[in-house]
Amino acid sequence: MIGSSGPAPLDVWIRGGRIAELSRGSGHAAAEEIDATGLLVLPGMVDTHVHLMEPGDPSRENFLAGSSAAVANGVTTIVEHTHSWPVTTVRRLAEKRAVLAGRSHVDYGLSAHVWPDNADQLGDLWRAGVVFFKIFTCTTHGIEAAGSDRLLSVLTELARLDASSLIHCEDELITAANERLLRHEGRDDGGVIPAWRSREAEVVAAAVTATLARLTQARVTVAHVSHPGVLEVLESERQRGAMIAAESCPQYFYLREQDVTELGAFRKFTPPARARTAEDEDAIWAAFNSGRIHHLSTDHAPATREQKAAGIWDAPFGLPGLDTTLPLMIDAALSGRTTLARIAEAYAEAPARWYGLPGKGRIAQGLDADLVLVDPQGSRTLSDAVVLSLAGWTPYAGRQVRGAIRRVLLRGVTVAVEGKPTEARIGRWVPGPGKERTQECR
Numbered sequence: 001m002i003g004s005s006g007p008a009p010l011d012v013w014i015r016g017g018r019i020a021e022l023s024r025g026s027g028h029a030a031a032e033e034i035d036a037t038g039l040l041v042l043p044g045m046v047d048t049h050v051h052l053m054e055p056g057d058p059s060r061e062n063f064l065a066g067s068s069a070a071v072a073n074g075v076t077t078i079v080e081h082t083h084s085w086p087v088t089t090v091r092r093l094a095e096k097r098a099v100l101a102g103r104s105h106v107d108y109g110l111s112a113h114v115w116p117d118n119a120d121q122l123g124d125l126w127r128a129g130v131v132f133f134k135i136f137t138c139t140t141h142g143i144e145a146a147g148s149d150r151l152l153s154v155l156t157e158l159a160r161l162d163a164s165s166l167i168h169c170e171d172e173l174i175t176a177a178n179e180r181l182l183r184h185e186g187r188d189d190g191g192v193i194p195a196w197r198s199r200e201a202e203v204v205a206a207a208v209t210a211t212l213a214r215l216t217q218a219r220v221t222v223a224h225v226s227h228p229g230v231l232e233v234l235e236s237e238r239q240r241g242a243m244i245a246a247e248s249c250p251q252y253f254y255l256r257e258q259d260v261t262e263l264g265a266f267r268k269f270t271p272p273a274r275a276r277t278a279e280d281e282d283a284i285w286a287a288f289n290s291g292r293i294h295h296l297s298t299d300h301a302p303a304t305r306e307q308k309a310a311g312i313w314d315a316p317f318g319l320p321g322l323d324t325t326l327p328l329m330i331d332a333a334l335s336g337r338t339t340l341a342r343i344a345e346a347y348a349e350a351p352a353r354w355y356g357l358p359g360k361g362r363i364a365q366g367l368d369a370d371l372v373l374v375d376p377q378g379s380r381t382l383s384d385a386v387v388l389s390l391a392g393w394t395p396y397a398g399r400q401v402r403g404a405i406r407r408v409l410l411r412g413v414t415v416a417v418e419g420k421p422t423e424a425r426i427g428r429w430v431p432g433p434g435k436e437r438t439q440e441c442r
Contacts, residue, residue, distance in 0.1 A: 002042050003349070003363055006341045012041065014369040017411035022365060036373055039406060040340065043348040043363050044076025044370030045326055048109075048131070048355055049166065049223060049247060049297035051318070052078075055099045056085030060303045060316065061390050067105040067427060069300075069322040069388040072416045074372040074405050077352070077360050077430060079109040079131045083141040086113035089121050090128045097429055104427030105415055107368075109357060111166070114154050116144055122157055129431030131355050132164040132221070137205040138172040140270065140317065145172040152212050159218035163434055164355055166221045166247070169205035169230070170197055170271060183313075190260040190267070192312050197270040202226060207233040214242035221245045221354070224299050226252045227274040228283050231292050245294035245354055250325050253284055253332075255395060265308045265315035266395065269301070288346065289338050295350040296343075298325045302391030320391040324382055326372070331401035334376055356433030369412040378404025386419065 002008075013021040013028060021028075052066035053059075063080075070078055087093050087110060096110060109131035114122075122133065135154065139145045146154065151167075158165055178196045187195075206222055213220040214237045222234060225248045238244050256275050260267040267273065275281045287293050301318025308315045329347065333340045352361025359368040381400045384393045408416040415424050 002040055002340045003344050012363065012369070012371065014412040017369060017413070018359070019363060019365050019367055019369050022363070034373070034407070038375070038377070040374040040376055041363065042074070042340065042344055042372040042374060043361060044372055044408065044410065045074050045347045046077045046352045046357065046361050047075045047297050047300070047322065047325070047347070048079040048295070048351040049249075049299045050078040050080045050322065051082050051299075051301040052080050053082045053084055054103075055096060056082050059390075060307060061300075063100055063103040065388060065390045066300065066322060067103075067108070068421045069320070071105040071408055071410070071421050072388055072405075072419050073323055074326040074408055075106060075322060076370040076372075076408065076410045076415075077107045077109070077357065079111055079355065081111040081113065081134055083113075083143055086115065086143070087111070087125070087130065088113055088115045088118045090124045093125065093128055093130065100429075102425060105421050105425055106410065106427045107360070107430050108427055109355070109430045109432060113143065114146060114165075119154065119157070122154070122163070123161055126161045126163045126432070126434035129429075129435035131357070131432035132166050133158060134166050134168070136168045137209065138168070138170040138175045138201070140168060140170075147172065148208055148212070151209065152216065155212050155216040155218040155220070159216045161434065162219070164219045164221065164432075166223050167209050168223050169202055169209050171201045171205040171208075174198065174201040174204060188312055190262065190264040190312060193260045193268055193270070193272045194257050197272055199227065199229065199274065202271050203229055203233060206230045210234050210237035210242055210244055213237065213244045214240055217241075217243065219243045221247050223247050224249050224252070224271060224297075225293065226271040227280070228287050228292075231287055235292070246292065247295055247297050248284070248288065248293045249297055249299050250321065250328050251319055251395070253281065253288070254328065265310065265312050268308070268312065268315055268317055269299070269319050270317050285337055289342055293346070295354065296325070296329070296347040297351070298322055300389070302389045304391055305393055319395055320387065320389045320393070323387045323389055324394050324396050326405070327380075327382065327401045327403065328396065330374060330403035334402040357430055360430070369409055371409040372405060373407040375404045375406050376402070378402075378406070380404060388421075
């Protein structure tokens, strides 16, 4: 068994979907026994930044396919929001919950968007159980940017509610000026992306966000931090009292900025990959291992090959990630790049704790029995052929990874074996901490 404090050779006893006991050979009788000899037992991962596009336009992804990709690869809880059908009112939250009933292989929290006209809905949404509020500081996915004036008023209200936010940090004025220049020059090559969504735009927006987080005392997560320069401005305000966490994603550890020049829209995501050298990769891994990056997510936002073929300006932003994130991170641990304890902390315990997700993130008595059994002697080559996401491809195709996920349990029920989901679609809604707890929540 592996948690954030490291390995422990313990038996895990499960009763009623929860961990009843952790012990060494207590001699209890069990209705079912799973022999994990030679395997590593990790907590089910908690991915708090996922887009499954349902309801709305599910041509890029849907809950069945996306949650299949998650559970087959060790993610047992997600927090999801879609930009094509944003949750902006309590009524829309209820509609979305109704659509998703019986359509998920994993447990799921749902988040709301901050919209120009829903300031009066924030309190009701928080009490209705959203996990956080998504905010953009630049126009993206057709969603209007929140300028510093609106960001200040929204964070003031969220602080009053003790509610969390996830903020996409790229400065609207800088990105808009970059776009105008690039279009005027007639650019349509892959280099458009790093020139448009520049390092400066990310750092400036992160600095404004962190300052406002401190001034309002709101709980803020900066989404998909792409390089250590962003961390520096966040840490400066955190030292002055800001409650701010940095989230990052594997694409910033594994992909290079120059990849977009060759592969175009298939590396179109934002903020873009920043690493140019091995030293840059070493720096982001060091930030992860030290805890400067608070937690890991995928920002799973897939698009099909056909959709990506629309060209550098028209193709959707985003990459598929649920099929590959935990396999990549396990390989990194087995290769000495990080540790399994750090993965358990950053991809399970820390996000569950930060967002207040009950019963999730750790292997501990009384918590949900969400477990991932990993064979450290196994290996496989990542390929498009085994991608369960509707995207049907992965940016990591051809990469060999050490370690194999043999079995996944959700609340004590086996939900995936050898990379394939079972028929047990038992995923259920996990409300955020603002929810007035009722019987419907558990």
